[in-house]
Amino acid sequence: MESSNSLPPGFAELEPFVDQWAISTEVERNRVRRNSSMEEIRGLYKAVEPRLSDIIEYLNEFPLDDMPDDARQLLRLAMSTMEITPAVELYRQPDVVHAFDAERVEILVDDPV
Amino acid sequence: MDPRPTNLTHKYGMSTEPMPLEPNISANYFEQEREKVFTHSWMNIGRTYDIPNPGDYLVKTIDVLRTSVLIVRGRDHKIRAFHNMCRHRGNKLTAPGIEMGSAKGFSCAFHGWTYDPEGNLVVVPDEAEFFDFDKCDNGLAPIECDTWEGFIFIAKAPKESLQSWLGEFYDRFEGYFDTPDYVRVSYYRAEVNANWKVVLDAFVEAYHAPFLHGGAYPDQLSWEDNRFAHLLGAEMFERHRVLSIEGNPDHDPSPIEKHLLKYSDQVFTLLANPEKSKGLPKGINPTRDDKWAFDINVIFPNFYIASMSVMPLVTYHFWPVAVDRTVWQTEHYMFAAKNAGELLAQQYSKVFARDVQREDLITLENTQSVLASGAFTTMPLSDQEVAVRHGYKVVEEMLR
Amino acid sequence: MDQLVKTRYADLYPEMGTNPIPLSINKSPDQYEKERRLVFEPEWHLIGRIEQVAEAGDYFVQDVPTFGVSLLIVKGKDHKIRALHNMCRHRGNKVVSTGVSSGHAHGFSCSFHGWTYDLSGQLAVTPDEDQFFSFDRADHGLAEVHCDIWEGFIFINLSKTTPAPLLDSVAEFADQFQGYFKDLDLFAHFSADVDCNWKVILDAFAEGYHVPFIHGKTLPEAITGGNNPLCHMQNIRLFKRNRSLSAMGNPDYQPTPLEALVGAKVGTPIFPALKADLDELPPGVNPEKNPEWGFDINIIFPLSYFAVWANGMVLVYNFWPTGVGQTRFEVKLYWAKPANAAERINQEITRVMTVSVVREDMSSLETTQEVYQSDAFDHIHLSDQEIAVRHNYELISAITGWPLTPNKN
């Protein structure tokens, strides 16, 4: 990842998740979700969910198209959390329980974050 | 008393007998649909806001019409549709895989024939070598094109105007969709080995919600007061049809949803949203019910518009390719995200909807692969599946 | 005499004739449609073993792509084994989705709208039933197809009318095995779609002539060797519609170091594992009671192929035609359940070797079908050792009326 790994001050406890989950596109976030264990997925959810409002309050200070690197990394972590939320809150496993093959669904609008 | 509508099948004069499976497995029936339905149908391709400036264009392969359609906004701002074929030896004008772009004109890569944004042939290299040749007679082959509510429609051989085709829908939305404010935030597409009607049927009834979506919608669509997700409303028109679906007002948002709802109201929780459905055109939440979650508007044959309390516009298209093959696509439109909170709410809604739609798709190939087994030849449909039944009736009438 | 030649089968079965076979029978779409209607639809097809559905609620899925059918083979509470269409009576969705090949269930629920069937296929639960019109659950059970058992083998029959009894098809084999087949656990199951006519692939498994060439490296002298370099069959038996061949197992076969090591630990050599007590075998197994016996190939017309090996393994092939030039081919291997790790590894060696040998058998099929289109020549030649291949062509010709005499094709 070209941008630096560090997160903004006050979110240091989320640092361990940056390498695996600070991802800019939905295609990649979904692929990582489907290839991760529930342990890893729950780890991200348990770390980010309680802080989500703080994260949004902090990130809302910046224009979406002009964010410093550390804020952008935090946003990517939050975007990955959106991706894994159904796995934790609904399906209790990495992918949808009974579903059409994910590889056969093209994701055609996927603006990188 | 169950306030929800009953005896819909009778009300709309349809037989309650089981429906034949033949229309979904017969290659001959499919060819008749191509010839007598799709050839004369007005079909949506994209939105006017996708091509705002002169020279902006859309390209779409329409297998059922056996052509590729090029839609371009001329310098006079008029939107025109053409067959994406050079008049010389028929080569496609746009590169493979391109669906959208902008150009001053279109040059064929084969021999350089060039057309302006209005489809006129303007350059023919080595023109003198052709025989009594007039560029004016050799512009791009036009396709009928018109717009409605910000949607672009084309028709290969229409028997009536778009307005007449839209019938009861024409003035239902009063410009509600005709705005650049709805930004396309997602576009998913899949090739499915199933008949286009089998695919469409999976999206025009709620009876499946408690089973197929038991995990995704624990109680949003079916709960004690409405165990089998009965329809809130249903209107069967001459060709088109509308269903209204209600949401459980007591559904509690999930932990993540609780956070997001503080920063955006575009969160895909299907929550009934009474204030949101005030002062809207008659086509949005036609039941005017406080528990309204979303409407399903099917514009025959294959264009499906869902208007929702949580997001203004979701579209589906069901592009027939063969009797047992369909390109399914869905697009979600929301207000542009102004900050991270709104962007995250959008992403949550996209992921939630995409996962649920993969649940909707799972039964289709399972079904089609055994539909011609001969185990049985008709399917019983409930009153709640009135829109499924209506689809077959409309096609049947057009084939006569 | 350097060849194991006892009899000229052409003399033993003069009605077979010796003419070349017109290969148009494997290329003509019309002929294929006739075969579908007259050969496959009315007949019984061997698809598995009763051990696969030992307990009530055990089931496996058997697709019959020839007719776009998916079946649930399930043992009911009454311990009757039924073949039910894997197709919900509501809108046709499979009740057991593609990708699930077997399992245990108390009933089958369709994932689409929750319609639920009991183990005998009766519709037990219809959610929101009062929304249907003059609806009777009794009329909406899973459709059933004919299913019958012989010697523990499960057969199905898709004919719309009452088919001839299974024993008529089993015919000459009927009393030849008397309970020999038991405790046969499925330990390998492969499936492939092959672009060739079903007869082209069936023929590849009905003669030994190819063995020294196709399997030169993989079966060095296992079923050839000694005085039988060209893999002549010990015996070929042609019945009215069925047929059976016995192949040799070379007693001097040199097992690979791994086979020898595992064979010693298991207590019997992997191959050919000659049966010492020949006379204890039923009449249908190694009918000649030849001490150098390796395995039998038994084919019940038209497509039920089961091979019985000296080491106790039973192999079943399914050939499901899906077009004049397409066939779904399945390989199923059955053996006693492994009692320990060594026996499990012994089975794995056999699974790897079998799929390797079968892939070699399949190596020529698609190119053969391709060159058929070239019309370079219009007959194929069959040796006396390939009389079992000829037998099938004669039967198909008789049933479908396709002329086999060279001048009338």
Place this chain on the structure above:
Amino acid sequence: MTHQLPAGYEDIQPYADTWALATFSQRQSQRLASSMEDITAFYQAMMPRFDEVLTHLNRFDLNELPAAEQTLMHMSLSLAQIGPCVALWRAPDQENAFDAERMEAILDD
């Protein structure tokens, strides 16, 4: 450490991560993706110990192998997968055979 083998098998531990695979299709894919050097090295490491391996594994109930023994069993099944490469073909796959990827393993343990 994943794929930990029982005590006494440290000499073949280096091969565990590559060859301790739970299904037939994984073991076959690994074989087809390996060089003859890798296959032969694994074969030469396992064979001298294999009689001992069988004796060791035979002491356990086949359906309740502890984790370390399960890893040893998966490596033994991989040995069965590559046996013919060394003993018969001198190559990861036969020369003239139907594409292995098109043979779907329905029963894939």
